[in-house]
Amino acid sequence: MTGSGGFEPESERVTRQLRDEIIDGARTPGSRLVERELAAELGVSRLPIRDALKALVSEGLVTPRPRTWAVVREFAPTDIADFDEVRSALEMLAFRLAAQRRTRAGLARLRADLDAELSAAGSGDAVRARRAAADFHETVTSLADNELLNELEGTLRSRMRWFLGQHDDLMAMAKEHEDLYTAIADRDVARVEELVTKHLATGRSAAAARRKQSQD
Template sequence: MTPPLHLSLAGQAVEALRELVLTGEITPGARVNEVELAARLGISRGPLREAIRHLASEGLLVLVPHRGAHVPAANPADVRALFELRTALECAAAELAASRRTDVDVARLREVCAESRRSYQAGGRFPYRLDLAFHQALLDAARSPDIAGQVRLAQQRVILLRAGVRDDPPHQQASLDDHDALVAAVAAGDPSRASEAMRKHLARVCAQMLTSLA
């Protein structure tokens, strides 16, 4: 269970540290240097330690007593377990989205898909923040806050593990195509089709990550 953030300074420290971890500025396997980070963020070590504990509760850091915290490195077992969780949660979310979506939801999903393609074609790199925006739009359409909260935690752990995974243009293009298929199923109001589209998408993403790690 994620501990409450009862201090605004601690909350700011959490978001600053989260950004450093998810962007790879603190690399997988690297130890969190509290003295250096506190100086960099302009805070005392108390709020920083609270932020470290919070991110450890989310799985973004590993906290070892008397040895400090480090960023976890990807391994096949962790990837498989994480995608088992994502599949269970996000297939359910896809079904709910197909059942509960509105015209506004469908328009938002299509908008993010189009923006993702434009960004990818312009920059040559997969737009991971837009990928998160797509999955968030799907969760919004599902209207299940409990599922959404758990999915977001799992998704950021995937971003963390991706830090050690090389780019794969055919896979990235296929991910954009997967998103289009998901939108079509949701727009058609077909829960089983939406769930199967999500299952295939996540299975392929998992396989690509495992191949890269190997």
Template sequence: MLSTGLPQGAVPRLERPGPLRERVYEALLELITTRALQPGQHLVESELAGHLGVSRQPVREALQRLNTEGWVDLRPAQGAFVHEPTEEEADQLLSVRMLLEAEAARLAAANADRDGVAALEELVARGFEAVAADDVETAVALNARFHAKVVELAGNAVLAELAAQVDRRVRWYYTPVARQRGRQSWIEHRALIEAIGERDEQRATRLMREHTEHTRRSYHGQAKP
């Protein structure tokens, strides 16, 4: 076990050739957003390099980029640490998410076809299965795919681009409350599908607002001591 908290073999070694700097960045970002690397955790360059099977240089470059983007804090004479989000940061991000996804739900209700609704129903069925199996990692991934599909069905390229920019941070905040939200989250997803399938734009908007607000409240509730 590394001091970073990652078991040996948890992350596959990166294959060459390719843009190694980018691949290391993506690997570390995935570990942070899935909380395999926890907020506040010390990131040791040499250990991460060994774990990923690369030299320390691309790891150092990736950590610098992650610091610029707010995922990692570089502290003088101490090293790199996974950023610990503040209540204000989380509230701002989740509030923006609510606005984007409420509009996405409205547009999806206006534009979705049968195939699109069927794709949402399949994701919900798999989500219920993941919850029943207490498979939090799969449930989080399916939740992200469900919301991304709603955005796709909205048919607005600008909205899709904006939603993609906040997607990873939404996953970061959702992961610690995924078990708490559990089955209820997927019940809310199912109700949203019904509104989209019935082309009820107002109800779809309201349900998505309520759904994202429940997640925001859950996050703030678990963050309190």
């Protein structure tokens, strides 16, 4: 997010760049993040790098190490299981409330996210498809019209985007979102709950398959 007049503080720009590189898979789990090396790579002083690493630690994407370096977080099976338990409860609530409270303007935003995801998945653009998928989930939370739920989503946003990045079948995920969009548009709460249960199971399978792949 930029400040007044479009100015973005250097630390925020660096945080955003590193966050995107971690979520998009350009910086893999376990990769070293050394202040001095990152400063030279990104052409900035060490202070914005230090601020960025602190922010990414708080978002759950980076694990601190002694002194002036850190590593991209390696999510253990227990980390993923813990996240999945919390995510399942929040997602079910968000989608259910969205179906009950959605507005015409909100539906238009959700349709735009879905169309962007379908287009990217169709062209094989994995980064763009996964980002649009995450946008879809965040828009659903905004449609739920619950301020506390929005706050909770904000604290988990980076981990959620990382989790959605584990999906390899881009079109299958987009089609599940298309079905969810239709159910929300129809205010069909029972159908939404059924589809969310299936969607969460798909996410678990994708994360497990990616973890097995990385171990082989």
